[in-house]
Amino acid sequence: LIKDADVFGQNFRPGVAEKLNFDYETLSKINPKIVYASVSAYGPDAPDGHLPGTDAVGQALSGIAEAYSIPGNNLRTGVASVADESCAILTFGGILAAYINAQKTGKGQKLETSLVGSAFRLLGWTMTTAMWSNRPPITGARINGTRERPGIAACFNDINGKPFALQLDPDDWQQAMKALNFFDILRENGLIDLGLAFESEIKKTEILDKLAELFSTDTRDNWISVLRKADMISTHVNTMLEASNDPNIKENNYVTEVWYPELNKNMKVHGTPWKFSKTPANIKRAPKLGEHNTEILSGLGYTKEEIESFKDEKVI
Structure with a gap:
């Protein structure tokens, strides 16, 4: 298999591949063009790199728990496997x-990724701004940008308790507040x-609390409609x-359906996110x-008799 393979991948505990003699050094001698993931x-290179770990480790160490936290609540890893999936x-x-490099040069290489590194990279601009300012991010709502040019991404509940999301760039904030008829109220309260x-956790809380109060006076369908008519980004939360x-x-x-013969029925599963x-x-x-x-x-050239002998000897 290795002689003709383009890619070999493994996610065993550290040291297992070497123990079983399918580490990169061994396999690359058989096929120098192979990509080893x-x-x-x-x-x-991590101090704890010798330890096993799961999605929970990736979420816990990467900082992503804080990004999705609610102020005042304990940090928790989420139910969605964001470290597994992003990795x-x-x-x-x-x-x-x-692989593209191997096709051009004839030389394969070892590729290493990790759950922690992938979840950390998933934080993107949120992590970057936290490192630049050396301060924790604003959680509960993502108020980003700078003091002079702030933006916001947040969720609010409507009059029926149904949530919706909005995201406003720095140039959109005041225009959106005017479209929603919130501008004068926020200005009168010193929150525009x-x-x-x-600058202030108190002011941040006051701004978000006032927005929550205002959005609770009508339906999310109406708020979304108003914002979209003003060419702003908004949608309901599912x-x-x-x-x-x-x-x-x-x-x-x-979402698609796949036939499972052992269940004798179609089951809903993820469809493909790619459209070719x-x-x-x-x-x-x-x-x-x-x-x-x-x-x-x-396909590798083994006869039917040889394959049956593998089964008898429990090789396969």
């Missing part, structure tokens, strides 16, 4: 880059300057089950352990 929890996506991108949130039935999800086939104009992607169920052994081994 190795995923760990902490990263190869898979970033590893995929790294593999493609290394969003940049005050950078629960997970609501998201799975949202027209924006369903019409893009981000010439080579549409199809979602299939994952194979069972060893399901394709015969096809793979036959």
Whole structure:
């Protein structure tokens, strides 16, 4: 398999690949062009790099728990596997880059990613601004930018307790407040300057509390409509089950159905997030352990008798 493979990937505990003799040094001698992807929890050079870890480790160490925290509440890792998923996506991108290089140069290489590193990178601009200012980010609502040019991304509940989201760039803040008929009220209360949130936790709380009070006077459909008519960004907030039935999800086939023979029915699963104009992607169920052994081994030149002997000897 290694002789003809383009990519080899593993995410065993540190040291296991070496113990089983399929580390990069061993495999690259068989196939110098191979791209070897190795995923760990902490990263190869971390002090704790020898330890095993899971998605919870990636979330906990990366700082992402604070980004999604509510002021006054304890930090918690989330139920969504953001470290696992982001690491898979970033590893995929790294593999493609290394593969393209291997096709051009004839030389493969080892690619290493980690759960911690991926979740940390996922924080993006939020982490960057926190490091620049050497202060924790404003949580609960994302008031970003600078004191002079602040923006906001936040969620508020409407008159029925239904949440919606908005995001306003620095140039949009006052225009949006005027469109919503909030401008005069905020100005009278000394809260029209969003940049005050950078100076005072009290002012930040006062601004957000006043916005929450104002948004609780009408439906989210109305607020979203007003903001969109003013060319501002706003949408309703879904629960997970609501998201799975949202027209924006369903019409893009981000949810699809796959037949599971052992259950004798179709089951809803993630569709593909990619839309290829010439080579549409199809979602299939994952194979069972060893399901394709015969096809793979036959393709490698093994006879039917040899494959049966592997089964008898419990090699496969």
